[in-house]
Amino acid sequence: MTETPIVVALDFDNKFKALQLIDKLDPSMCRLKVGKEMFTLFGPQLVKEIHDRGFDLFLDLKFHDIPNTVAKAVAAAAEMGVWMVNVHASGGLAMMEAARRALLPYGDNAPLLIAVTVLTSMSDDELKLIGVEGSAEDQVRRLARLAQKAGLDGVVCSARESSMLKAELGADFKLVTPGIRPAGSDAGDQKRIMTPAEAMAAGSDYLVIGRPITQAADPLATLQAIHQSLA
Ligand SMILES: O=C(O)c1cc(=O)[nH]c(=O)n1[C@@H]1O[C@H](COP(=O)(O)O)[C@@H](O)[C@H]1O
Numbered sequence: 001m002t003e004t005p006i007v008v009a010l011d012f013d014n015k016f017k018a019l020q021l022i023d024k025l026d027p028s029m030c031r032l033k034v035g036k037e038m039f040t041l042f043g044p045q046l047v048k049e050i051h052d053r054g055f056d057l058f059l060d061l062k063f064h065d066i067p068n069t070v071a072k073a074v075a076a077a078a079e080m081g082v083w084m085v086n087v088h089a090s091g092g093l094a095m096m097e098a099a100r101r102a103l104l105p106y107g108d109n110a111p112l113l114i115a116v117t118v119l120t121s122m123s124d125d126e127l128k129l130i131g132v133e134g135s136a137e138d139q140v141r142r143l144a145r146l147a148q149k150a151g152l153d154g155v156v157c158s159a160r161e162s163s164m165l166k167a168e169l170g171a172d173f174k175l176v177t178p179g180i181r182p183a184g185s186d187a188g189d190q191k192r193i194m195t196p197a198e199a200m201a202a203g204s205d206y207l208v209i210g211r212p213i214t215q216a217a218d219p220l221a222t223l224q225a226i227h228q229s230l231a
Pocket residue numbers: 009010011035060062086116118119120121156157178179180188190208209210211212
């Protein structure tokens with residue numbers, strides 16, 4: 001098990017290119033995240049190839065369904081031996097509790113079970129359009145409290161909410177923060193962003209970073225520079 005806070009988001013449509021990048025990396029430098037695109041294209045075989053290379057894997061499929069379906073999906077993720085799996089907190093308390101129960105048989109080998117609060121691509125204005133009044137921060141707080149009540153290990157949020165959540169929910173509740181942008185890099189579709197150093201200072205436990213590393217001319221040098229910025 002590695003101690004690095006960095007999780008590299010592998011969002012590729014080409015397995016060869018993804019493995020080329022992975023083979024330049026080392027499990028002591030980062031964990032890896034496989035999301036909807038790569039899992040839909042390459043499935044459990046890709047998970048196995050990543051595990052064979054010694055990396056911890058965050059399976060980011062953001063399950064959101066009725067409790068029975070989510071519980072079975074989370075157990076299927078545990079069967080693959082992944083390090084972390086996530087659900088959408090907006091699926092509700094019963095759904096998250098069912099997911100938690102589904103992992104009981106795995107004991108200490110269960111993946112970390114994390115709930116997505118408000119996507120880092122959402123702004124206060126966009127939340128209004130889907131009927132959520134109040135700020136993103138208020139909604140993140142509400143959903144994070146619900147996730148903690150359901151017994152989850154932590155939440156996905158933006159680093160802008162990290163200091164508030166650490167203070168309110170305690171040091172052990174893991175904060176997984178995408179929307180990380182090293183100074184000067186393109187925000188793309190992300191709205192609630194922070195630099196790696198700012199995010200760690202705010203209390204994030206894990207930094208999910210995709211395009212700033214995967215699309216860099218030299219991904220390894222970029223990852224090393226991010227590590228240096230955290231030192
Ligand atoms: O659950 C996630 O990982 C996630 C939640 C969220 O709120 N925002 C978010 O960007 N993500 C994921 O984090 C990664 C961010 O990638 P980049 O924007 O390329 O750094 C993507 O794979 C997203 O699917």
